[in-house]
Amino acid sequence: MTALREVFGEAKYRVRQNMLMRRLRFGILFFPLFIVTQGLQGAALEALPEFLRPDPFGGIVAADQSGIALRSVLYNAHRQVGLTGWRGGYASFQLVVKAPGPSRYTLVVTIADPTHKVKTDLFREWFHFVEADKQYYPDALIPAVSPYSSSLPEPDNRIPQQTAQAFWVDIFIPADATPGVLTGKAELAGGGKSVTLPLRLAVLSPQIPADDVVTIDHNSYGSSWLAEQFGNSMVCEPGHGFKCDEMFALIHAYHRIFYEHRGIFHQLGYGHAGKVAPEFAPVLEGSGRTKHIADWSLYDRHYGPLFDGSAFASSRRGPRSIPFVYLPINPEWPASYEFWGEPGYEAEFVNVVSEMERHFREKGWTHTNFEVFFNHKKRYQGFPWDGDEVRFPKDLDYFIEYGRLLKKALPPDSPVHFVFRADVSWDMEQQFKILEGIVNLWCCSGGILSFYRDAPKTLRERGDIVWYYGGPPSVTETSSTITEFPLRAWLWGVNGFVHWLTVSPGEDPWFHFDGGGTALVYSGKRFGISEPIPGIRLKIQRNCLQDLALIDSFKARKPLDSLKREVARNYNNSTLDDWWNPRPALADLPSDQWLGSAIDDAMQHTQRALKHPEAPAWYHVHQYALSLAVEAK
Amino acid sequence: MKFVYLFFLCFALAAAGNAQVNAEASAGMQNELDAVARVGSVMVDGDLCRRIVTPRAKHYMFATDPRDPWLAGDNYDVDDASFNAVKKTLIRLSHLASFPADVNLWMPIEGHPGKIQIVVRNKNEMSQFWTWGALYQDMFPPMETVLKTGQRVTVTNKPGWISVLAPVYNSLGDVVGLIEAVSRVKTDAHENVK
Numbered sequence: 001m002t003a004l005r006e007v008f009g010e011a012k013y014r015v016r017q018n019m020l021m022r023r024l025r026f027g028i029l030f031f032p033l034f035i036v037t038q039g040l041q042g043a044a045l046e047a048l049p050e051f052l053r054p055d056p057f058g059g060i061v062a063a064d065q066s067g068i069a070l071r072s073v074l075y076n077a078h079r080q081v082g083l084t085g086w087r088g089g090y091a092s093f094q095l096v097v098k099a100p101g102p103s104r105y106t107l108v109v110t111i112a113d114p115t116h117k118v119k120t121d122l123f124r125e126w127f128h129f130v131e132a133d134k135q136y137y138p139d140a141l142i143p144a145v146s147p148y149s150s151s152l153p154e155p156d157n158r159i160p161q162q163t164a165q166a167f168w169v170d171i172f173i174p175a176d177a178t179p180g181v182l183t184g185k186a187e188l189a190g191g192g193k194s195v196t197l198p199l200r201l202a203v204l205s206p207q208i209p210a211d212d213v214v215t216i217d218h219n220s221y222g223s224s225w226l227a228e229q230f231g232n233s234m235v236c237e238p239g240h241g242f243k244c245d246e247m248f249a250l251i252h253a254y255h256r257i258f259y260e261h262r263g264i265f266h267q268l269g270y271g272h273a274g275k276v277a278p279e280f281a282p283v284l285e286g287s288g289r290t291k292h293i294a295d296w297s298l299y300d301r302h303y304g305p306l307f308d309g310s311a312f313a314s315s316r317r318g319p320r321s322i323p324f325v326y327l328p329i330n331p332e333w334p335a336s337y338e339f340w341g342e343p344g345y346e347a348e349f350v351n352v353v354s355e356m357e358r359h360f361r362e363k364g365w366t367h368t369n370f371e372v373f374f375n376h377k378k379r380y381q382g383f384p385w386d387g388d389e390v391r392f393p394k395d396l397d398y399f400i401e402y403g404r405l406l407k408k409a410l411p412p413d414s415p416v417h418f419v420f421r422a423d424v425s426w427d428m429e430q431q432f433k434i435l436e437g438i439v440n441l442w443c444c445s446g447g448i449l450s451f452y453r454d455a456p457k458t459l460r461e462r463g464d465i466v467w468y469y470g471g472p473p474s475v476t477e478t479s480s481t482i483t484e485f486p487l488r489a490w491l492w493g494v495n496g497f498v499h500w501l502t503v504s505p506g507e508d509p510w511f512h513f514d515g516g517g518t519a520l521v522y523s524g525k526r527f528g529i530s531e532p533i534p535g536i537r538l539k540i541q542r543n544c545l546q547d548l549a550l551i552d553s554f555k556a557r558k559p560l561d562s563l564k565r566e567v568a569r570n571y572n573n574s575t576l577d578d579w580w581n582p583r584p585a586l587a588d589l590p591s592d593q594w595l596g597s598a599i600d601d602a603m604q605h606t607q608r609a610l611k612h613p614e615a616p617a618w619y620h621v622h623q624y625a626l627s628l629a630v631e632a633k
Numbered sequence: 634m635k636f637v638y639l640f641f642l643c644f645a646l647a648a649a650g651n652a653q654v655n656a657e658a659s660a661g662m663q664n665e666l667d668a669v670a671r672v673g674s675v676m677v678d679g680d681l682c683r684r685i686v687t688p689r690a691k692h693y694m695f696a697t698d699p700r701d702p703w704l705a706g707d708n709y710d711v712d713d714a715s716f717n718a719v720k721k722t723l724i725r726l727s728h729l730a731s732f733p734a735d736v737n738l739w740m741p742i743e744g745h746p747g748k749i750q751i752v753v754r755n756k757n758e759m760s761q762f763w764t765w766g767a768l769y770q771d772m773f774p775p776m777e778t779v780l781k782t783g784q785r786v787t788v789t790n791k792p793g794w795i796s797v798l799a800p801v802y803n804s805l806g807d808v809v810g811l812i813e814a815v816s817r818v819k820t821d822a823h824e825n826v827k
Contacts, residue, residue: 221826222823222826223823224823224824224826227823268826269826270826271758271826272754272758273754273755273756273758274755274756274758275756275757275758275826276826277822277823277826278822280826332756336724337720337721337724337756338721338724338725340717340721341717377706378709378710378711379706379709379768380754380766381751381752381753381754382754382755382756382758383716384685384711384712384713384716384717384720385713391707392710394713595698595701596698596700596701596703596704596707597698597700597701600700
């Protein structure tokens with residue numbers, strides 16, 4: 001467009017635009033008539049399991065071809081689509097509308113539940129064009145209402161020669177649903193013809209525990225990434241940051257979408273040199289002994305509904321306080337680094353943190369873990385020590401000092417849960433010892449934690465929380481790849497996993513996608529939705545978490561180790577030993593003598609032993625969970 | 634039609650007025666930052682500044698390993714006593730301005746002419762020159778001028794940004810680095826917090 005404007009000049013450009021618009025309107029008027037006459041000749045409706053992602057031409061994406069033998073696994077002998085679900089969770093599958101030529105169609109999906117408790121959610125799958133391999137992959141899920149009418153090729157996805165449109169179907173089975181069989185149908189209609197797939201949903205008696213055995217965190221930084229994806233209208237009151245209700249509603253919507261998918265959401269509110277964005281901290285006034293909190297209003301508008309759970313009132317999982325949150329505390333907040341090591345620093349830190357504890361207590365915000373977490377690295381030149389991934393042991397002195405200050409600031413019997421979190425890699429083994437009783441939430445490099453098999457048990461026995469971190473797999477990986485993170489956490493016996501960034505889908509995820517290595521949700525703005533929308537990987541992760549919670553609940557009947565062994569075997573034919581690396585010789589060296597490449601070498605055992613998960617890897621685990629349920633019955 | 638004309642007239646007048654206010658604000662800020670930089674040249678200890686980045690960090694700064702893309706960053710280390718002493722001075726200097734400002738320390742890299750690195754940043758996370766995450770950068774001509782001549786240089790290349798660069802001297806009287814006293818006409822509370 002810019003080029004046209006330059007070639008023709010502004011006035012001529014506008015004339016040409018008007019002409020184009022008139023032609024377009026003419027086309028829009030007659031285009032549907034044309035395609036309706038095409039009818040649904042040769043149309044088909046196919047049901048696919050969740051792990052086989054379709055492409056827009058009727059095939060399966062190359063990454064999931066390893067599961068192609070299970071393409072018809074949902075169909076029973078009567079050509080019914082057989083689905084099985086636990087109570088208190090979701091059963092998912094995909095529908096693919098296929099037509100050899102341009103066609104209009106209507107898709108209806110229904111499950112007949114006389115109690116109206118079971119709900120069906122329909123999503124249209126967006127096919128992203130991935131620049132790296134020039135292929136299409138479905139991921140973003142656009143909420144659709146059944147009956148859903150559209151045409152092939154799907155106009156907004158703009159795929160030349162598209163002959164297949166995929167839909168994700170989530171069937172929500174509440175915890176109080178009656179076990180038994182429900183029937184329904186998926187019906188494709190167009191041009192006077194229709195195709196019907198009968199659906200059969202078996203609601204099983206076991207209930208998925210409401211609490212997960214593994215906490216899956218979706219991390220992010222600040223609010224500007226979110227705002228950018230929803231347009232400038234979200235940025236209000238210029239010069240005062242994000243103060244508008246719409247912005248907080250959007251932030252809460254991000255929390256909600258992850259919560260609905262059995263995950264949690266973190267936003268870090270400060271930068272590497274201590275800059276704190278206004279919505280993440282109360283307003284401070286004064287200096288030295290007079291420093292105090294002057295205004296909680298913005299902080300409370302942001303966090304109040306998250307801490308009291310009211311932000312989740314409309315959720316199917318029910319209102320619940322967010323379990324974890326970053327505090328704005330960093331070396332420059334609340335105490336000024338100008339006074340580091342002096343009485344003024346201690347006074348500012350202790351007084352303000354004490355005020356925070358009192359405020360949280362008075363508000364009754366006692367179900368959230370408030371994290372004191374230092375994210376800065378010295379390579380970003382803000383501070384002279386690494387808060388994140390300490391490599392140089394001398395830096396631990398700063399942690400010890402903050403531990404002392406925290407103890408001084410917080411009443412020992414406070415019902416408010418402050419936790420001291422450290423993200424650790426190089427030096428973790430030493431830190432586990434030196435910072436015992438100071439740090440109690442460990443977020444570990446998965447690669448290096450794999451050297452220390454006894455560590456999770458040791459840490460958890462003393463009351464610490466242990467997570468490990470990594471990043472979401474690209475859509476170009478197999479569909480089951482995302483399940484490897486929660487599975488590893490459960491097999492290792494740690495409490496959780498952190499996706500380091502999950503809300504940044506790149507500049508143009510729709511037509512020039514970077515693969516989604518930093519995104520599990522997308523902006524709904526393109527579709528008129530003022531909230532984030534989920535992706536397929538997030539759905540698969542949720543279903544994996546459901547199964548893990550359920551399988552773990554069988555530990556009263558079977559030893560946990562035996563359950564883990566069977567899950568690992570079903571997943572990728574691995575043993576529990578395959579998930580750990582032997583402690584390497586380099587672990588005995590001071591961490592500042594380690595080389596990054598040597599760490600890679602030390603992880604070769606797991607890399608060799610663990611087969612990359614094939615597309616149906618989690619399907620096999622789900623089948624194992626079903627067998628456990630049958631045994632229990 | 635008259636209404637439209639009046640509307641645009643009012644808009645143009647408001648914009649012109651705003652531009653004048655911005656220009657005045659900018660000139661005032663420039664004067665203040667120049668004063669901060671002038672004082673900074675006297676107060677910042679160049680010998681201390683030279684001791685901040687450790688020999689190890691300097692050794693790895695330009696090292697590469699195809700198997701380890703983070704080699705330089707993972708080996709970046711500073712002498713915290715020197716860092717803290719200089720940073721505290723820089724923070725106090727920033728208090729001389731009547732608006733949010735940062736005073737950053739930039740140092741040339743021995744053995745690598747044509748390169749310069751930011752060594753200390755501060756809490757508003759402002760710099761007109763730093764590329765986020767860069768351990769070192771190509772020398773900027775105005776910085777080279779400061780290092781060669783010992784003169785203060787004002788830079789307003791990026792719209793809305795004002796930086797005053799001033800020399801940092803060691804005990805021999807040599808210019809060994811420079812400070813960047815920096816602010817923005819309109820601050821962005823969220824930039825870098827992501």
